[in-house]
Every structure is written in structure tokens, then in C-alpha cells.
Amino acid sequence: MQSELLRDDQSRSPEERPRPERLRTDCPVLLSERLVLRAPHEEDIDALANLANNAKVATMVSRMPHPYTVNDAADFVRRTKQGGIGKCVYAITKADNGLFLGCCGIEPIDDGTVEIGYWLGEPYWNRGYMTEAAHALIDMVFRTRDIDQIDARCRVVNIGSRRVIQKCGFQFQGSAMFPSLAMGSLVAVEWFRLDRKTWMSLRSWGGMR
Numbered sequence: 001m002q003s004e005l006l007r008d009d010q011s012r013s014p015e016e017r018p019r020p021e022r023l024r025t026d027c028p029v030l031l032s033e034r035l036v037l038r039a040p041h042e043e044d045i046d047a048l049a050n051l052a053n054n055a056k057v058a059t060m061v062s063r064m065p066h067p068y069t070v071n072d073a074a075d076f077v078r079r080t081k082q083g084g085i086g087k088c089v090y091a092i093t094k095a096d097n098g099l100f101l102g103c104c105g106i107e108p109i110d111d112g113t114v115e116i117g118y119w120l121g122e123p124y125w126n127r128g129y130m131t132e133a134a135h136a137l138i139d140m141v142f143r144t145r146d147i148d149q150i151d152a153r154c155r156v157v158n159i160g161s162r163r164v165i166q167k168c169g170f171q172f173q174g175s176a177m178f179p180s181l182a183m184g185s186l187v188a189v190e191w192f193r194l195d196r197k198t199w200m201s202l203r204s205w206g207g208m209r
């Protein structure tokens, strides 16, 4: 019986084979009060190139080239379409008019952990958008994936990102030096973690009052 199942499984294409829960790849569209998080597409390329071509953005994330060209944006959209096991990349857009604001996503670190990453175009900072997007993303990850924790990292100098991380309930784990593509060097980074039990506690807190 087992060998039949094995044979049957091997006769299917990789896409048709059932995936273990931990390796889920589905990235549903996410809705929040003011935002829609959906897959990036070709129509985003101009706005993406325009907003990402900013040293204040590139030097705060680990792998964004600077300067950032339309070709970089087109390449990014193409690569996100190819996907990766357990990986989700979202365009963050305004719910009322579809305006492209930035990107966020998750990437698997190991069997039980994914890491969250994000950036917004500078005109949209300090309006609570990233915290709202991160809440939606984190809820989706814990609800749809059999993982124990989500990690987040930010540069020591990144006050805004640290605040987003804190407002999502992440706990400080430690500091380290990490490579930054735009800086062309190692930079000091803080590492935070949100475990499932803490997330469940935060989610239920409001309902207990």
C-alpha cells in the first residue's frame, strides 16, 4: 500500500504532490482596515522603482540594490512570481484607490520559523500603515502555517522599524552584524522573535475585557 502511494506520488508533477503543512506556499490576499496585501504584478513596476530608489529605504533592508532601477523592479516582480517554498511576497496597497505603498513578505528560516521583512515608500511613513500590514501578515502566518515563531530583524539605528516590531509584540533576542547590500558592509542589527503563544495571548487580550 505504502509503495503504491509512493509510486502514485512520484507519477505526479511536483506541483500536484501534496505538501507537508510546514511547507505551505499559498499566500492569500490579505485585507485590513485601510490596506490590501496582494502579489506584486507588472503594473507595480514604475511605482516600485520610484519608491525603492531611496537610500533611506535601501540602507535599512538587507538585499535591496541602490540605486534601484526599473529593471531591478521588473526583475523583482518576475522573481516573486516564481515563488519559493514557504515564501510569500506582498505588494502593500491602499484599499480605497489601489495605490502601491511598498512591500512585505515572509521567508522560511527553518522548519518552525519564518522571518518577516518589509519596507514602505517614504511618502507613506508614520501613518501606521506598516504596523497594520504586519498585523495582517502575522495573523495569516500563524493561522495558515504550522510554525512556532516569526523572527524580525532591524538595524540598530532603525527607530521606526523597531517600533513596528514592538507594536506587533516581538521580543528582543540579541544583536549581531549582518551584511547590507546597499551599504556594502556589515551593519549592526537587532533580532526579535514573536512566538505563537505570545501571539495567541495578544490576540485574545482584547476579547477578555
Ligand SMILES: CC(C)(COP(=O)(O)OP(=O)(O)OC[C@H]1O[C@@H](n2cnc3c(N)ncnc32)[C@H](O)[C@@H]1OP(=O)(O)O)[C@@H](O)C(=O)NCCC(=O)NCCS
Residues within 6 Å of the ligand: 056, 057, 058, 060, 061, 102, 118, 119, 120, 121, 124, 125, 126, 127, 128, 129, 130, 131, 132, 153, 154, 155, 158, 159, 160, 161, 163, 164
Ligand atoms: C520602518 C517602516 C516600514 C515603518 O513604516 P511606518 O508605516 O512608518 O510604521 P508605523 O507608522 O506603523 O510605525 C512607525 C512608528 O515608529 C515611530 N517612529 C518613526 N520614526 C521615529 C523616530 N525618528 N523617533 C521616534 N519614533 C519614530 C512612529 O512614531 C511610529 O510609532 P507610534 O505609532 O508609536 O507613534 C518605514 O519607515 C520604512 O519602510 N523604512 C525604510 C525601510 C525599512 O526600514 N524597512 C524595515 C527594515 S527592518
